[in-house]
Amino acid sequence: LLSPAPAQDLAGLKVVVSAGPTREYLDPVRFISNPSSGKMGFAVAEEARARGAQVTLVTGPVTLPDPSGIEVVRIETALELRGAMLAAAEDAAIVVMTAAVADYRAAERAGEKQAKVAGDVTLHLTPNPDILAELGRSKGERVLVGFAMETHAGVERAALKAARKNADFILLNYPTREGTAFGGDDNEVTLVRPDGSHQAWPRLSKREVAQRLLDEAAALQRRSAL
Ligand code: CTP
Ligand code: CA
Secondary structure, eight states, X not given: OOOOOOOOTTTTOEEEEEESBOOEEEETTEEEOOOOOSHHHHHHHHHHHHTTOEEXXXXXXXXXXXXXXXXXXXXXXXXXHHHHHHHHHTTOSEEEEOOBOOSEEESSOOSSOOOOOXXXXXXXXXXXXXXXXXXXXXXXXXXXXXXXEOSSSHHHHHHHHHHHHTOSEEEEEOTTSTTBSTTOSEEOXXXXXXXXXXXXXXXXXXXXXXXXXXXXXXXXXXXXXX
């Protein structure tokens, strides 16, 4: 049996999604990163495409293949992610930041491989730009969605983040639930708005989380387009 074609409720809209980790190089062969698999962002991009959107997916290094029908931009560093997102978001209706952006990069990236030295070393790190906050400052009519992983005071912290970054909502998850978040196929998230109102969703596949995320974003988009 064929499953019914999804509603084309995003036809004519551009959706931009970031996914995966960033890599912050210390020297040509070493970097700081995190275990983000990219699965959540790829699911959002594929779901948006299935619903008729024109999709750009900006992704850090992950093992997932390019989804078909989607413009894929491969980046490594947070600075590259920033450049790609600001360019792609220009004419977007919905922007979703699932990327696990490294908060810091090396203050100076060495041009040559650094040999080890005896004893301790100190790394000098400098903060990366906050891409979601930057997109929030030039938000216009765009719907802006973030993700956050918290170990404690999740709703409170996510609401403050959504308010500070001018995001419409943030999907909050916790690193401790088995099979969810980093690397898993499922996700258990709470939708948190900047005013602190929130709604816990059951444990769902990442594709189902993507569906609900886009339901919510599309409703906000229709309202802001009125
Ligand atoms: N984000 C971003 N640019 C950064 C850091 C984060 O765009 N430099 C985005 C993430 O993609 C995510 C959201 O902001 O959608 C929240 O990320 P998170 O790491 O939870 O927020 P931070 O402001 O970095 O706060 P924390 O100190 O808790 O890491
Ligand atoms: Ca962070």
